[in-house]
Amino acid sequence: MNSTEKPNSTADGHIPDDPLTGHSYDGIQEFDNPMPGWWKAMFLGSIIYAVFYWVYYENGLTPGRSVIAAYDRALAANLKERFSTLGEIKPDRETILRFSTDPEWLPVGKNVFQANCTSCHGNDAEGRVGPNLTDDHWKNIKNVEDLYRVIENGANGNAMPAWRGKLEPQEIILVSSYLLSLKGSNPAGKGLRPIPGETHVISDLDAPSEAASSE
Numbered sequence: 001m002n003s004t005e006k007p008n009s010t011a012d013g014h015i016p017d018d019p020l021t022g023h024s025y026d027g028i029q030e031f032d033n034p035m036p037g038w039w040k041a042m043f044l045g046s047i048i049y050a051v052f053y054w055v056y057y058e059n060g061l062t063p064g065r066s067v068i069a070a071y072d073r074a075l076a077a078n079l080k081e082r083f084s085t086l087g088e089i090k091p092d093r094e095t096i097l098r099f100s101t102d103p104e105w106l107p108v109g110k111n112v113f114q115a116n117c118t119s120c121h122g123n124d125a126e127g128r129v130g131p132n133l134t135d136d137h138w139k140n141i142k143n144v145e146d147l148y149r150v151i152e153n154g155a156n157g158n159a160m161p162a163w164r165g166k167l168e169p170q171e172i173i174l175v176s177s178y179l180l181s182l183k184g185s186n187p188a189g190k191g192l193r194p195i196p197g198e199t200h201v202i203s204d205l206d207a208p209s210e211a212a213s214s215e
Contacts, residue, residue, distance in 0.1 A: 018031045018032065018033055019031070019032040020032055063114065063118070063123045064114060072107060072110075072111060073111060075107055076107050076108045076110075076111035076112075077111075080108060080171075083168070083170045086170060089169075089170065089173060091145065091148035091149075091152075091169065091172065091173050091176070092145060093143070093144040093145050093204060095173060096144050096145070096147060096148065096173060096176050096177050096180060097144060097177075097180070097205075098177075099173065099174055099177035100177040100178070100180040100181045101181070102177070105174055105177070106174075106177065106178055106181060108171070108174045109171075109174035109175045109176075109177050109178030109179075109181075110178050112167065112171045112174060112175040112178070113125065113175050113178055113179070116163070116166075116167070117130075117175075121133055122190070124182075124185075124187050124190065125179065125182050126186075126187045126190040126191045126192065127191060127192030128192075130159075130160065131192065131194070131195050131198060132186070132191045132192040132193075132194070133179050133182060134182045134183070134184070134185045134186045134187060134191055135183075135184070135186045135191060135194065136183065136184060136201055136202075137194040137198040137199070137200070137201070138198055138200045138201065138202065139155075139156075139195070139197045139198045139199075139200065140155040140156070140160070140200075141200060141202060142200050142202070142203060143202060143203055143204045144180065144202060144204055144205065146202075147176035147179060147180060148172055148173060148176045151163050151167075151172050151175060151176060152164045152169075152172055180202075183202070
């Protein structure tokens with residue numbers, strides 16, 4: 001039988017009239033039947049969905065939607081559950097400095113910042129409506145502990161809102177440490193210039209700790 005011949009009749013004598021593909025595999029021929037409409041619709045739908053999925057999650061322009069960002073959030077959520085292991089921590093200079101270089105807890109501070117602060121201070125703390133938090137200039141911060149105080153109580157007639165009661169004390173400590181870790185990073189081409197009144201620098205970054213000074 002050549003590739004254009006119809007296959008033998010079926011048991012009831014009916015010979016299918018469907019066209020053949022012209023292919024023959026070891027004597028076995030293939031009907032040239034179209035794919036089911038529902039299958040083609042699903043295939044086309046998956047392509048269209050993939051375009052919208054990429055635009056929404058992977059375009060690189062909208063922070064917080066990528067797989068990496070989702071992983072960071074899951075990691076931070078897991079770490080938040082471990083707050084109990086921190087015990088009672090005080091919002092003092094030594095604590096804030098210690099967490100500002102702790103790679104285990106900095107992602108939590110970053111996640112808290114990105115969840116609550118980017119609308120005013122930008123995705124990288126470069127400044128937007130609120131001031132740039134990555135340079136060396138501050139308006140209401142004179143020492144390390146002021147970071148916690150300003151976040152907790154607000155400033156400038158509530159232009160900077162108070163986060164007491166909205167964030168846990170541990171979260172405020174960790175976001176304070178995260179901001180301290182950004183000091184001097186000032187993203188190229190993004191960071192806002194100092195606003196009027198930003199005349200202070202953090203004066204006690206290099207001061208000896210209380211523990212060291214008491215020895």
